[in-house]
Amino acid sequence: MRRDFPLLARTVHGKPLAWLDNAATTQKPEAVISAVDRFYRTQNSNIHRGAHTMARQATELYEAARERVAAFLGAADPREIVFTRGTTEALNLIAQSHGRSVVGPGDEVLVTELEHHANIVPWQVLCAERGAQLKVVPFNDRGEIDPAAFAHALSPRTKIAAFAHVSNVLGTVLPVRELAALAHAHGATVVVDGAQAVAHLPVAVRDLNADFYVLSGHKLFAPTGIGALYGRLDLLEAMPPWQVGGGMIESVAFDHTDFAPPPQRFEAGTAHIAGAIGLATAIDYLASIDLSAARSHEASLHAYARTQLGTVPRLRLLGDPRQQISVLTFTIDGTDPAHTAARLDEAGIMARAGHHCAQPALRHYGLSAATRVSLALYNTYDEIDKLLGVLRTP
Secondary structure, three states, X not given: OHHHOHHHHOEEOXXXXXXXXXXXXXXXXXXXXXXXXXXXXXXXXOOOOOOOHHHHHHHHHHHHHHHHHHHHHOOOOHHHEEEEOOHHHHHHHHHHHHHHHHOOOOOEEEEEOOOOHHHOHHHHHHHHHHOOEEEEEOOOOOOOOOHHHHXXXXXXXXXXXXXXXXXXXXXXXXXXXXXXXXXXXXXXXXXXXXXXXXXXOOOOHHHHOOOEEEEEHHHOOOOOOOEEEEEOHHHHHHOOOXXXXXXXXXXXXXXXXXXXOOOHHHOOOOOOHHHXXXXXXXXHXXXXXXXXXXXXXXXXXXXXXXXXXXXXXXEEEOOOOOOEOXXXXXXXXXXXXXXXXXXXXXXXXXXEEEOOOOHHHHHOOOOOOEEEEEOOOOOOHHHHHHHHHHHOOO
């Protein structure tokens, strides 16, 4: 399978590449690269508004991609899928459209301490604008969100509960279905950040009971600049547009504009057509492999890496959640995380150092930065052993 990903064959500093930065972005299989290349070489046209052959063909590809994403997420209807630039844009869309419609003075939006900045700041801005309160559920010593603590933070004023499916710092898998049930019991809308989950876990949005679920294509072996927002159709139909312009209207006069129904209502301007095709192709690629075996390999590799990292002198792993995937974040006593990442880079190992756009989560541990290793289905035991060799070298 590694041969399907051309970039994995390159070297860095004369060393074979070990790509261990998958939480930041995944590499792309040849099938995705070829699909994007083929679109620009032989199919490039704008969509929806043209009567000619090329426009019809491009529109068919784009809408087929929507249907593929809907099936991948278990949505009830392709109209429940809105293409965005990624998770960040999708969360801003929800906050600025649905959020403005339901959150008022004295209301509350609930998030967790584990969240990526993209699932904190849009709600923070919304609360400041609407005179509402942003409430935070802390995580426990294991790095988990306790449903009892989550339930305690809910109130009749909670309008939105937004939380990750998987933490990008600790790899914690949150009990989404249970948290969603608690939030719904208080009448809150449930927004799930699926950016770190979709490449590692099967996702069925209706089974999870998510009202909104968002993802980024580039973390799912697809191109950058493309993502998707799943929203229950009744919620999308009630939401006003966030951005306005071409492609999202039924009619325009100088005194009145009629907006298109979802999902077009939320896709103003020219879409990232090639990106949508690339995203659908990435999903097709995953369907073409033994995904169960790939995920089993990744889980075994993660367990091995976690056990072995625990034997490295002075290394401190952050969190010990009972359900954890993909991500291992650590510090080494007396060593700047940036220096650790630089040493790994010299050995051809790509890891990430910094705050990982989750400063509150790191602040929980009294840290401003840490080193993060994140895995995908194409990583190997040999790469983990090389990582360990560098970390064990004084």
